[in-house]
Amino acid sequence: MPRSKRDKKVSLTKTDRKGLAWKQRFVDDIRFCVGKYPNIFVFQVQNMRNSILKDLRQEWKNNSRIIFGKNRVMQIGLGRTKSEEMEAGLHKLAKRLNGQVGLLFTEKSKEEVLEWAENYWAVEYARSGFIATETVTLPAGPLEDFAHSMEPHLRSLGMPTKLEKGIVTIYSDYTVCEEGKVLTPEQARILKLVGKPMAKFRMTIQCSWTKSDGFQLHVEDGINDETQVDSAVEEDAEEMDEDDDNEDEAE
Incomplete structure (x- = not known):
């Protein structure tokens, strides 16, 4: 061959x-x-x-x-x-x-x-190691800005998500970060995905x-x-x- x-x-x-x-x-x-x-x-x-x-x-x-x-x-x-x-x-x-x-x-x-x-x-998105300037909480409900293919990735970052009728949905309130605490790589990634520059x-x-x-x-x-x-x-x-x-x- x-x-x-x-x-x-x-x-x-x-x-x-x-x-x-x-x-x-x-x-x-x-x-x-x-x-x-x-x-x-x-x-x-x-x-x-x-x-x-x-x-x-x-x-x-x-x-x-x-x-x-x-x-x-x-x-x-x-x-x-x-x-x-x-x-x-x-x-x-x-x-x-x-x-x-x-x-x-x-x-x-x-x-x-x-x-x-x-x-x-x-204004720019914060990276891991940055001190959060505010507390960011995502309420339970649909995340219609995200394609259904993003759901596994969001779940891997720690977000409580699932698919409901093909729509990415948070099934419980989720606190992404707390003011004054150091951001983890996962938190920094989520903040960028949801459009929260710090x-x-x-x-x-x-x-x-x-x-x-x-x-x-x-x-x-x-x-x-x-x-x-x-x-x-x-x-x-x-x-x-x-x-x-x-x-x-x-x-």
């Missing part, structure tokens, strides 16, 4: 990964933005969602650039010390690149960006650097600007994986 063409083994050693060349392009891209845009901001993200970040990039694409990537690689692009930085004071921005943060390069004024960040937020996507401007005013801190962080940023750069390819939520290659 002839061997199927689909029966092939693919060595994972042939898989392409982001390496030193990619990091160098990323660093060069940041340095290009430093020369192009007069104002730079370090922002922190709450309840990160890639879809919202893509929308923001589209909204700001005409006169700005949002970069969200590997913190230590971004530090190299800005300059980790006074001797490495392209412009005076940029190493102070590099010191604030810790945690889930990104860079905003823009032609918009500092006042305009700060006002926008203060008022911007977007989380808010927000961007907080931690600090800024402008060609006219230099560095300015907007959120106190207790960082000593006299100490140097750790110059070690991680080369672990696994941490540079494309599926990492805190990584987004430069566009």
